[in-house]
Amino acid sequence: MSDIMPVNQKSSVAVVGIGHTSYGRLPEHDACSLGLWALNNALDDCGLSHDDIDGLILNRITDYQRFATLCNINPAYTLTTPAHGRFSAVCVQTAVAVIQAGLASVVALVYGNNGRSAGVRYAGTSAPYDSEAGGLWFPYGMTSPSAYHALMMQRHMAKYGTNERQLGAIASTFRRHACVNPDAVMRKPYSVDEYLASPFICEPLRLLDHCLINDGGVAMIVTTAERAADMPGKPVFVRGHGQASSFSHSDFPPDDFWGDAMQRAGRHSYAMAGLGPADMDGLMIYDNFTPTVLFSLEGFGYCGRGESGVWVEEGHLAIGGRFPANTSGGHLSESYMQGWNLHIEAVRQLRGTAAGRQIEQARHIHYMAAAPIVSSIIYAGEPR
Template sequence: MRGKAVIAGIGQTAFGKVPGRSTISLNIEACRKAVADAGIEKGAVDALLVKVPTSRVEMMYGQTLAEAMQLRPRFGGVFDQGGASNISMIAIAAMAIEAGQCEVALVSLADNPRTGSRHAYEKVWGDDADFGWSSVVAGYAMIARRYAHDYGNIDDVNAAIAIAARKHGAANPNAQLKLPLTRDMYDQSPWVVEPLRRDDCCLVSDGAAAVVVMSAERARKLGIKAPVPILGFGQGNTSDAVPLREDLTTTMAGGSAKTAFAMAGLKPKDIDVAQIYDCFTITVLMTLEAYGFTPKGRLRDFIEEGGFEVGGKLPLNTSGGLLSETGMPGLQLVLEGVRQMRGTSTSQVPGARNCIVSNQGGIMHTHSTLILGQ
């Protein structure tokens, strides 16, 4: 399936505080912009896949959105792998198109935890709350603590990841947080749950994003102006709760990337730019190592070889990522990957031809990988 499907259009809303807007309203705005970007009519869309909103779960949400958009999709529904949902939905859309189940698919995500409910992020996780483990950040902090115990101090790497994201976000007029970060500022950032500081943690954001997926052949016939080929995708999932995992420093990211690289016929050395799910900086660190960019415990070598900013060894999260552009879970990273392949990013990597994007859900429970090309 390498290159058989393309992302033909992208759209988004404003990010940050978007008061008075329902997730249906936000989804509709992003979808309308994605369809317009593709240069097609709404009537051409015959599939709709949407991530369930985290802030407020609703039954038959996909049908509610389709009704509001006056669509009658013959394929679609709601998907939930947490933050890994978006790339997985794009993969499902590509496979459905290849199987003849649909021709043009909209994939969309909207949420409003900043002005709505944050309960999904703050809730307790099982009986472990009786011992003080409450909220998502506590789970990631436990993983980060174990990683540091096994492989050494992670402050330099986490700081470099956060500083790069904030630099790129500052150059992005659509970013929620446009404040550059220095190492001194990072070191002075207060602990949220040690060893994770405030600047290691993603934003809480309202917003929506959407993409249009179709076959490369259809894109040619329709004269789509800037289709971006989907070269590979993969996913991996674990059902184990964090306290039950045999190794807290190993996730399914490696298996997900292995599948995507095999489909694309590429290796880590072929990647020019990366959009890596950065709900927390430890997630980026572990993902890049699992993807094979460096041996486990050696990502700090990247700092000595140029780091993660544009012009460095591996430009990372060039629109600001979840740490600076928007904390919404993941589809915005795909949009930035598309912009990099089109050459239209606000922090464009010169000559970039291949981009890898990661999505992750839960507390490193789910993972999905996408490789885009030209």
């Protein structure tokens, strides 16, 4: 399959507002009210009001009509997307396309999730974790994302010699980052040995390899670079983005760990941004499970295939390392907001407002997600 080559262009779209709710158990809220809470904070962040919104993209908030009614808005463009976490970056890419096409000038991206209070379980035959295709494998125990990723990790271990201590290095590093984030749900540090003492959920994945299901909401406001220049805060630009899919046989773990799709998405975003892995100052890696971090590092070219285990043990992902990653604690320790909290952490880093966990002189942050829909977004503090 040939790549779709991006057109070289100036960064024409910028993130100007970010907002989020508390994370944890918030039983008095549903997904809609959590999204509204986050949106109001994002609007306050950039000095805009509901009246300025002419584009609305919702994720995991299914009742777009109710949400718009509560905001008292009639956007020119409205979209709600599937609930899967892989769609956070898809929403950002869609907002960029909508603005560049002139369909809207100020787009609100809003996510709300009351999964913890609602008792959501990403497992069991009554809760298919990605599509009905997964049901083909339910009789064999493949009834959850954990089982899916555990099988992939077993293959990676057998093929490359990756080990459990290397998974522990990821989990413990992200927990240390969460310890300096007052919004993180989990803030008690642990060592790799303590990680190894945690119970298995689906071998080789332990309790601490899993993301944290919580209630919460996140919102972003994106607009044109021209309008962003007149706003009070520092804009953060979507300098490059790419997407690829790996649907063929995606109902069973792929042999290449989504590597080929990541290479396609990575090439597209790097070419659009005029940058490469060596230009990045930090990484935001979709970490629903620790193995996804390993797969992403290999797929997007930060280390060779099969080398990610040793690479993370060397400390490159820690604050102060070469590629500080998930500096808020990510899904493993801040909260599982299905990618959205990683996007707003990228914005904070490029604004220079990530107090206590700031990456020194951050200019370029790479968001990446490994899944059947692979996404790559390069955020920058300056336009091209």
